Amino acid sequence: MATKAQSAEGSDTAVANGGVRRRDFLNIAPVAFAGIGGIAALAPLIIQMSPSADVLALASTEVDISKIQPGQGIKVSWRKQPVFVRNLTPKEIAEANAVSLSDLRDKQTLAERTKPGHANWLITLGVCTHLGCVPLGIGEGENRGPYGGYFCPCHGSMYDTAGRIRQGPAPLNLQVPEYKFTSPTTVEIGASEK
Amino acid sequence: MSFSWAKAYEPKHPAMRWIDERLPLPRVVYGAIGGGYPVPRNLNYWWNFGVLAGLFLTIQIVTGIVLAMHYIPSTDGAFNSVNQLIMRDVNAGWFLRYAHMNGASFFFLVTYIHIFRGLYYGSYKAPRELVWMLGLVIYLLMMATGFMGYVLPWGQMSYWGAQVITGFFSAFPLVGEPIRIWLLGGYAPDQAALTRFYSLHYLLPFVIAAVVILHIWALHIPGSGNPTGVDVKDEKDTLPFHPFYTAKDGWFAGAVLLFYAVVTSFAPNYLGHADNYIPANPLATPAHIVPEWYFWPFYAILRSFTVDFILPAKLWGVLAMFFSILLLFFLPWIDKSPVRSGSYRPVFKRFFWLLVVDVIVLGYIGGAPINATRVAIGQFASAYYFLHFLVILPLVSAFETPLPLPNSITESVLHGEVAEAAPAGQTRPRRGSVATAE
Numbered sequence A: 001m002a003t004k005a006q007s008a009e010g011s012d013t014a015v016a017n018g019g020v021r022r023r024d025f026l027n028i029a030p031v032a033f034a035g036i037g038g039i040a041a042l043a044p045l046i047i048q049m050s051p052s053a054d055v056l057a058l059a060s061t062e063v064d065i066s067k068i069q070p071g072q073g074i075k076v077s078w079r080k081q082p083v084f085v086r087n088l089t090p091k092e093i094a095e096a097n098a099v100s101l102s103d104l105r106d107k108q109t110l111a112e113r114t115k116p117g118h119a120n121w122l123i124t125l126g127v128c129t130h131l132g133c134v135p136l137g138i139g140e141g142e143n144r145g146p147y148g149g150y151f152c153p154c155h156g157s158m159y160d161t162a163g164r165i166r167q168g169p170a171p172l173n174l175q176v177p178e179y180k181f182t183s184p185t186t187v188e189i190g191a192s193e194k
Numbered sequence B: 001m002s003f004s005w006a007k008a009y010e011p012k013h014p015a016m017r018w019i020d021e022r023l024p025l026p027r028v029v030y031g032a033i034g035g036g037y038p039v040p041r042n043l044n045y046w047w048n049f050g051v052l053a054g055l056f057l058t059i060q061i062v063t064g065i066v067l068a069m070h071y072i073p074s075t076d077g078a079f080n081s082v083n084q085l086i087m088r089d090v091n092a093g094w095f096l097r098y099a100h101m102n103g104a105s106f107f108f109l110v111t112y113i114h115i116f117r118g119l120y121y122g123s124y125k126a127p128r129e130l131v132w133m134l135g136l137v138i139y140l141l142m143m144a145t146g147f148m149g150y151v152l153p154w155g156q157m158s159y160w161g162a163q164v165i166t167g168f169f170s171a172f173p174l175v176g177e178p179i180r181i182w183l184l185g186g187y188a189p190d191q192a193a194l195t196r197f198y199s200l201h202y203l204l205p206f207v208i209a210a211v212v213i214l215h216i217w218a219l220h221i222p223g224s225g226n227p228t229g230v231d232v233k234d235e236k237d238t239l240p241f242h243p244f245y246t247a248k249d250g251w252f253a254g255a256v257l258l259f260y261a262v263v264t265s266f267a268p269n270y271l272g273h274a275d276n277y278i279p280a281n282p283l284a285t286p287a288h289i290v291p292e293w294y295f296w297p298f299y300a301i302l303r304s305f306t307v308d309f310i311l312p313a314k315l316w317g318v319l320a321m322f323f324s325i326l327l328l329f330f331l332p333w334i335d336k337s338p339v340r341s342g343s344y345r346p347v348f349k350r351f352f353w354l355l356v357v358d359v360i361v362l363g364y365i366g367g368a369p370i371n372a373t374r375v376a377i378g379q380f381a382s383a384y385y386f387l388h389f390l391v392i393l394p395l396v397s398a399f400e401t402p403l404p405l406p407n408s409i410t411e412s413v414l415h416g417e418v419a420e421a422a423p424a425g426q427t428r429p430r431r432g433s434v435a436t437a438e
Helices: A008-016 A022-047 A090-098 B014-022 B025-033 B045-068 B078-089 B093-120 B129-151 B156-171 B176-184 B191-220 B241-266 B293-303 B313-334 B346-367 B372-399 B409-413
Strands: A061-064 A073-078 A081-087 A121-125 A148-151 A158-160 A165-167 A179-183 A186-189 B038-040 B238-240
Touching: A022 B045, A022 B093, A022 B241, A061 A073, A121 A186, B014 B025, B025 B191, B025 B241, B038 B241, B045 B093, B045 B191, B045 B241, B078 B093, B093 B129, B093 B241, B093 B293, B093 B346, B129 B156, B129 B191, B129 B293, B129 B313, B156 B176, B156 B191, B156 B313, B176 B191, B238 B241, B293 B313, B293 B346, B293 B372, B313 B372, B346 B372
Parallel strands: none
Antiparallel strands: A061 A186, A073 A081, A081 A121, A148 A158, A158 A165, A179 A186, B038 B238
């Protein structure tokens, strides 16, 4: 049994209310309620794909660097990604510092890429900034490319002794992760300086 | 699809016309769940539960797909991947898992109401026999899917559920034990069983979805039934599915989803078993092992056979349990009464409600710890279940005098809203009736 407001004659009232009928409200309210509920229900379906708590818990890792001689480097795993920890020789440091910034694609000095007082410790992600392969050069006898740093076998990106891109398709220098020296011979990768 | 006055699809937008001319999918959808499907105008709320079953199937598939992104189907990793990884570590994992757990219960709940709706209103009768039988196929697939899903968390109930259910097959002489070993891929549930249950648990819901399409297709040939059971005669008897029933189904689905949200949020483990939070132990069975609630009536029938009689009791129990569902396939021929709706069948109606009570009693017995009294009650209730279908229904349909049917759906509706489904001549006004207004 339609009330007057819902029926055709009720349109008089509708005009009085700026063209809005009770029935319009009844339609909009539940559809909006259900629509917002439906959108809210989508959130769990989307956020479940983000890294889970157990993945985030592995966000930092400690590395003992006491055994690494000058000229040597090691590869460690951090967040399931390789990190290159390299003890640069004085010659490699000198080579890196000799390069003029204007010659670089991604302009950074060696000092900006190391910690003060630890200029010989070059710590970078072992992930080529082109498309994510692991460059060669951290292991004994691997091809270090013409600049003495790293050479990516996938598409030929060449990095210098400061891990900076010098030639090839990669756009950026090898990324320096957040890390700090917790002792003169221990580095915590993934930890901030503070 | 079903009636001559069904509106043909007329694309409102040129893009839809473009698609429709090349792939008439918009036309199919419009004819199936749009304005092109005429539905009897007198459907009551019991007719909402088919749509709800479809809704919960969708919820189960969506939450299941995302849970499968985190679940690890190994006997070492399954329990932790559910109870540690998904419940604690994955973002919103607890919500998705509880939604899936309780979604299964709600899927069965609305399906049971849907099935009993069909039993009361004679939805299995000509010309809808195949609709009914396809529905039973869906139900059997649901049972298989639900059981295998329950095994996946690899808790104590999961493990011993797998052991007991596959043990059914060992009841059959000669071939039984080899079949059981073949099903499990071993002598007891282990990695091989878990992996294949996971694979099939992912597959079967899509098979269910396919059979649902057949179920709806078969339904739309004669069109939906209605509470009077009288055939649709002309356009006055029907309303287009959209917007009338989409609106009614829509608001009711919202109400049921609220109830679902309350259970999922505030009592997520109410329908489960605490023992399933203990990792599977192949060397110790839990003291009280029962399946999920939706299997309880069948579990009661299984446990009711305690004495060897020609065949071993174990085999009788398994046969009776399978037969309790299989005989529903023959219902269109067991109940020969030409009157569909139970509202016009005074004797049938009483026995229908007795059956409902009987199934609830069976459910209680199936879920309760076993003792001598309960076994006796279960045996009586099991016997009555078969008596209802094999003896009472054929006799009632032969001897019952049905009430006079209304001449048409419209005529029954014109008695007024309250009396729309009441038998002709029984239009007693109820409290708050507005049938006489204006």
